[in-house]
Amino acid sequence: MDFLDELQHRVLIGDGAMGTELLAHGVPPGRCLEELCVSDPDLVRGVHERYIAAGARLIETNTFGANAVRLAQYGCEHRVGELNWTAAQLAKDVARGKDVYVAGCVGPLGITAEEAAARGIDRHEVFTDQIGALLDGGCRIIFLETFLDADELLVALEAKQALHHCPVVAMLTSNDRQAFQAAIAKVRAAEAEVVGANCVDGTHALHLLDGMDPDATLAAFPSAGLPKTHDQQLAYPTTPEVFAANARTLAERGVRLLGGCCGVGPQHIAALAAAFRETTTPT
Numbered sequence: 288m289d290f291l292d293e294l295q296h297r298v299l300i301g302d303g304a305m306g307t308e309l310l311a312h313g314v315p316p317g318r319c320l321e322e323l324c325v326s327d328p329d330l331v332r333g334v335h336e337r338y339i340a341a342g343a344r345l346i347e348t349n350t351f352g353a354n355a356v357r358l359a360q361y362g363c364e365h366r367v368g369e370l371n372w373t374a375a376q377l378a379k380d381v382a383r384g385k386d387v388y389v390a391g392c393v394g395p396l397g398i399t400a401e402e403a404a405a406r407g408i409d410r411h412e413v414f415t416d417q418i419g420a421l422l423d424g425g426c427r428i429i430f431l432e433t434f435l436d437a438d439e440l441l442v443a444l445e446a447k448q449a450l451h452h453c454p455v456v457a458m459l460t461s462n463d464r465q466a467f468q469a470a471i472a473k474v475r476a477a478e479a480e481v482v483g484a485n486c487v488d489g490t491h492a493l494h495l496l497d498g499m500d501p502d503a504t505l506a507a508f509p510s511a512g513l514p515k516t517h518d519q520q521l522a523y524p525t526t527p528e529v530f531a532a533n534a535r536t537l538a539e540r541g542v543r544l545l546g547g548c549c550g551v552g553p554q555h556i557a558a559l560a561a562a563f564r565e566t567t568t569p570t
């Protein structure tokens with residue numbers, strides 16, 4: 288059964304955050320997390336392995352910010368091909384022989400359309416370079432996630448569609464349900480097979496997805512709530528139990544692909560997988 292077929296039949300559990308998990312394992316804040324795929328692959332491999340052990344059936348590559356614009360903050364803008372290809376190979380290596388999908392993770396560029404234009408940055412080309420390398424590395428699902436600007440998400444989606452016809456999961460983060468649902472309609476019209484919300488807490492994800500077209504295949508990767516600083520570390524308030532209970536409600540409202548964003552770790556994914564154990568057993 289392939290990824291899209293499976294989502295028609297059951298709820299699929301994805302992984303939690305990569306960034307907060309790396310920071311929790313001693314990576315100093317301010318470090319280029321995507322570069323760790325090359326300089327400390329075992330650290331990244333460990334995150335993937337913990338999510339699979341917790342019950343994730345889909346893992347995302349450590350490439351959220353691996354585009355030339357964000358990598359330029361670390362002087363790594365010339366390493367887009369290398370970092371994305373390596374991250375894809377690493378995740379595929381961890382998933383080999385297991386019933387686990389590997390998705391290539393793509394985040395926004397972190398600059399506005401105006402800023403991109405003023406700096407002479409061709410956003411389509413930037414996304415094409417990143418997604419092309421993820422596909423070369425073997426990813427056959429692409430996640431476009433944490434987009435605030437629907438137009439930027441459409442630029443990334445167009446770049447992906449021009450490269451390959453593998454499935455795409457397109458997720459926005461938003462405060463405004465009306466704007467969110469209008470954006471999702473555009474993304475669906477551009478043939479994103481799976482759409483949804485990420486990087487908002489579980490209750491807000493429910494609000495954003497309420498009243499969606501029942502034909503849409505929905506994903507939700509909520510965060511573990513708004514973090515507070517505690518002993519110079521970020522502490523996220525949502526417990527694994529509350530996270531899993533929210534996820535169940537999301538599934539009752541039709542969400543088929545569930546995972547987590549900032550602050551969601553292997554314990555949250557384990558609680559989530561346990562809550563769905565019956566419904567994820569093949570029939």
Ligand SMILES: [Zn+2]
Pocket residue numbers: 433485486487510548549
């Ligand atoms: Zn997040």
